[in-house]
Amino acid sequence: MPLDILLSEHATEEQRSAILTPLLAHNLAKGGDDAHETFALLLRDPDSNEIIGGLYGKVSYRWLLIDLVSVPESMRGQGIGQRLMHMAEDIAQKKYCIGIWLETFSFQAPGFYQKLGYCEFGRLTDYPPGHTRMFYHKLLC
Template identity: 55%
Template sequence: MNTRIDMLMNPGPEVRAAILEPLRAHNRAQAGDPKPEAIALVVRDEHSGEILGGLQAEIFYRWMFIELLAVPEQTRGQGTGSQLLNMAEELAREKGCIGIWLDTFDFQAPQFYQRHGFSEFGRLEDFPPQHQRFFLHKRLA
């Protein structure tokens, strides 16, 4: 087979899908079906029903990855973030997850997650410049 490498700037979702397919096939062959399951816990305005924030996660290979957690500015410090995290952990336990992992920046309150029992397993310095990105996990089993 002859191949070539092309550079694409701002590729569309079809390019990502094409690259992911052989990677996912290889991963399935090595580690089995990840059985992905997406979940969301949303914070809504009681009157309008508008989504103001929440938590989005995916469970695969028996680990929950928290991709997004955003608490509305007007509810910060009132336990909303803790409630979201506790609900996610409860769901992860119900689903038989080994643990939960996430990443966050130094300006996004990594201490919040550490207060909830998460431990650092990695750190990327200067991302963004003069800041840090933390990788945290919490084993449930």
Template identity: 55%
Template sequence: MTVSIEFTQSPTEQHREAILQPLRAYNISQAGEPRLQTIAWLLRDPQGGEVIGGLYGKISAGWMFIELLSVPESLRGQGVGRQLMIQAEAQARSAGCTGIWLDTFSFQAPAFYRKLGFTVFGELADYPSGHTRYFMRKLL
């Protein structure tokens, strides 16, 4: 079979889906259908009720992935981030997860996560330039 390779700097969502579909089918054939649960804890402004931060993640394949953790600068150092992480860990345990994983940058919060029992299982140096991206996990 001969195929052509075409480069585009403006891929569409349809392009993404066309690439993802056979990959997803193969992954399911090897590991089974993933049960994905999306979760979030929202921080709301007491005046207007708008979401000003929180924790967003997913549970799949027996692991929780924390995709986003954001605490407004005015609330940092007051235990809000720690409380969000404690609640996420409780949910992960309740769901029977093996562990929790996340990624963070050297200029963000690796020390914060270490204090919560996370360890580095991978890193990408000089990403972005002059910094490191850490991949961390906590076994439950």
């Protein structure tokens, strides 16, 4: 059967879904049900009630992915990030996770995660150019 491969320079969500659907079916057949759950720990400004930071995570295949961590610059160094991470670890424990993983950039917070017991398991150099993207994990056994 002849096959056409077409470039879509501005891929749509519909095109992404067409690629994702058979991939998810394959993953389900091989890896089992990925009944993932998401959660957020929100930092709110007490005056405006506006969300000003926090942590966003996803539990999948008994691993917690810490997808986003943001603490306003003016509030850093006060233990807020550490509190967020400990709260996320508590959630992971309650959901019987094997471990936690995350990614960060060399210009973000690798030392912060190392102090909390996370170990590097991979890196992409020059992503972005002149910097490194780093991957960390922590087992919860």
